Amino acid sequence: MGCCSGRCTLIFLCTLQLVLALERQVFDFLGYQWAPILANFFHIILVILGLFGTIQYRPRYIVVYTVWAALWVAWNVFIICFYLDVGGLSKDSNLLTFNISAHHSWWSEHGPGCVRREMPQAPGIRTTESHSYITVMGCLMDYQYIEVVHSGTQILVALLGFVYACYVVSAITEEEDSCESLNHTLTHTHTHS
Structure with missing residues (x-):
């Protein structure tokens, strides 16, 4: 399989x-979003596994990546529904x-254009943690x-x-099958001569 094939495209897509995922992980850490942090962590591990499988011609690893890609799509659909308040979910x-x-x-x-203002606690009320009331205005796009x-x-x-992982798995398996078939033919011809 040459480098201008689906394999190189899959390597690019995994990268x-x-x-x-790393960019998203940083912002989820900043917001203390624990469920997305865990999901991103698993995503990073399984994408690395898919990348390794693609580079090393290991179809089983690519199949694991393919299954994860489908689950990752489902997770992100859930996140979209969560932030758009769909189906009883609330952001x-x-x-x-x-x-x-x-x-x-x-x-x-901290979105683009957002102006963040903190209002200190009312005077005379002190706790161990000084909480402020935060207002955010002027955002160019809602979070x-x-x-x-x-x-x-x-x-x-x-x-x-x-899609590319499915293609690469089928191409690798087809290549292995054709090599086995050729090897079988050569062995069979060699034993009869």
């Missing part, structure tokens, strides 16, 4: 997925933080749409990866 819930904290998407306060764009990009790249 792109790693870059996108204001603590679902993505496992109800451990009240954190939310980092983009909600939920930034999250939807992130997930949409992940879905697009994962679907392309899925």
Whole structure:
């Protein structure tokens, strides 16, 4: 299989997925979004496995990556539904933080054009943690749409990866079958002469 084949395209797509997953992981860490952090972690591991399988001609690893790509698409569809409040989901819930904290998407306060203002606590009220009331104004794009764009990009790249992984697995298996067939023919011819 030459380098201008689906194999090289799959290597490129896996590399792109790693870059996108690492970028997403950083922002999920900044927002203390524990469920996406875990999902991104598994995604990074399985994309590396798919990348290794593609480079080393290991179809089983690529099949694992292919199954994960389908699950990754489903996860990102869930994230889109979560941020768009579809089907009883609410972006204001603590679902993505496992109800451990009240954190939310980092983009909600730091999106493009957002001006963040903190209002200190009322005087005379002191606690161990000084919480401030935060207002955010002037955002060019609401944070939920930034999250939807992130997930949409992940879905697009994962679907392309899925298609190319299926193609590469079939090409590698076909190549192995033709080599076995040729080897069988040569062995059979050699024994009869």
